[in-house]
Amino acid sequence: MAKTCTLALLGxxxxxxxxxSPIACSTRKLAAKxxxxxxxxxxxxxxxxxxxxxxxSSGGWLAAGAxxxxxxxxxxxxxxxxxYQGAVGQRPFSSMIAAGSxxxxxxxxxxxxxxxxxxxxxKACSGKPVTVxxxxxxxxxxxxxxxxxFDMSGTALGAMAKPGKADxxxxxxVIRVQYKRVPCKYPGVKITFRVDQGSxxxxxxxxxxxxxxxxxxxxxxxKQAGSTSWTPMRQDWGALWRLNNGQRLRxxxxxxxxxxxxxxxxxxxxxxxxxxxxxxxxxxVNYP
Numbered sequence: 283m284a285k286t287c288t289l290a291l292l293g294x295x296x297x298x299x300x301x302x303s304p305i306a307c308s309t310r311k312l313a314a315k316x317x318x319x320x321x322x323x324x325x326x327x328x329x330x331x332x333x334x335x336x337x338x339s340s341g342g343w344l345a346a347g348a349x350x351x352x353x354x355x356x357x358x359x360x361x362x363x364x365x366y367q368g369a370v371g372q373r374p375f376s377s378m379i380a381a382g383s384x385x386x387x388x389x390x391x392x393x394x395x396x397x398x399x400x401x402x403x404x405k406a407c408s409g410k411p412v413t414v415x416x417x418x419x420x421x422x423x424x425x426x427x428x429x430x431x432f433d434m435s436g437t438a439l440g441a442m443a444k445p446g447k448a449d450x451x452x453x454x455x456v457i458r459v460q461y462k463r464v465p466c467k468y469p470g471v472k473i474t475f476r477v478d479q480g481s482x483x484x485x486x487x488x489x490x491x492x493x494x495x496x497x498x499x500x501x502x503x504x505k506q507a508g509s510t511s512w513t514p515m516r517q518d519w520g521a522l523w524r525l526n527n528g529q530r531l532r533x534x535x536x537x538x539x540x541x542x543x544x545x546x547x548x549x550x551x552x553x554x555x556x557x558x559x560x561x562x563x564x565x566x567v568n569y570p
Contacts (some may be wrong), residue, residue: 343460346430348399349422350439351381354452358435362418364393364520365489370417370435374468374492378438381418383431392416393521394497395542396466399432399442403458406447413464414438415497425456432459466497473565475537475552478522481559486531487524488553493541495569499523501540506532507555533557545569 352358357371358379370379380399386392398411420433439457440448451457471492478487490499502523503512509532515523525531535553540546549565557563 343400343462344430345428346399346432346459346461347425347428348380348401348432348434348439348442348457348459349455350434350436350452351421352436354436354449355440356436358433358438359418363387364390364417365522366393366417366491366520369491374471375415375417377435378412378414378441379417379435380414380438381420381433382416383420383423383428383433385430386416386432387419390517390520391500391542392498394466394491394493394499396464396497397432397461398464399434399438399459399461401442401451401457401459404451404454406443406451406454407457408442408444408447410442412438412441415466430461432461465495466493468492468494468568472568473539473547473549474562475549475565476562477553477557477559478524479560483530484528485524485526486535486553487518487522488537489520489522490537490539491521493539493569495545496541496543498542499539500542500544503538503540505536505538507534508532512538541569 350358357375357377358381359370360367362381366375369375371377380397381387382392386395386397393416395416396413397416398413400409400411401407402409414432414434418433420431422431422433424431436452439452442459443451473493474491476489476491478489481487486504490502493499502515504515504525505512513525513527515525518524533553533555534551535557536548536550537552538546538548547567547569549567552563552565554563
């Protein structure tokens with residue numbers, strides 16, 4: 283009986299060793315396999331907020347789509363949702379403008395921001411960047427798969443083409459482009475204030491144009507004659523800012539501008555004592 287038990291025990295040990303060995307061997311083979319490398323990513327397709335503080339420091343190109351609106355060789359429109367009106371076709375904008383999608387327009391706070399845009403996805407593309415200013419809201423907003431969209435003037439989109447290929451590029455439908463935020467540069471131009479037609483001694487609204495550097499504003503404040511304090515203005519729409527606190531306003535007015543990246547600039551007494559609704563006043567300052 284003891285022999286039988288011993289033989290049975292030895293047999294069980296042999297079977298167990300045969301079962302264990304293949305499992306251990308398989309484990310070693312799995313451990314020896316080379317790690318799988320992740321597929322490379324295309325960084326230009328990643329979306330980041332185009333705010334000045336981020337875009338200036340990154341220096342990289344971001345992916346977007348582009349179309350054009352208006353006449354093939356025109357300025358796109360009359361200033362649209364930013365309120366620039368006919369200025370978009372005149373210097374210093376010179377028709378090099380674009381309507382931006384929501385991530386670029388930023389509910390009007392993106393008005394005036396400048397971007398380099400270039401394309402290489404179409405045979406007519408030159409691959410060289412052109413600079414455009416956001417002056418409107420893109421009516422179609424985003425096309426499928428786009429993180430951002432530029433609905434450019436015909437002049438601006440055509441400027442991305444090789445010589446003699448502007449019409450071919452404009453006929454290309456939705457063009458895949460790359461873009462990055464850049465400082466605005468208006469040599470010899472000072473910041474301009476166009477007083478809205480509806481302004482009166484108790485209600486002041488002005489369109490602010492041609493800011494160098496960031497190009498757009500995140501805050502505006504007004505200081506009246508004889509006052510030492512700044513009263514915040516509210517963004518009305520686009521690039522227009524207003525003050526209506528129910529009190530009679532005393533000119534001349536100084537305006538303090540805060541750019542997208544937080545830089546402050548004061549246009550002292552830029553709105554004269556006897557200012558007129560509908561008039562345009564040019565300051566003596568601009569961002570360096």
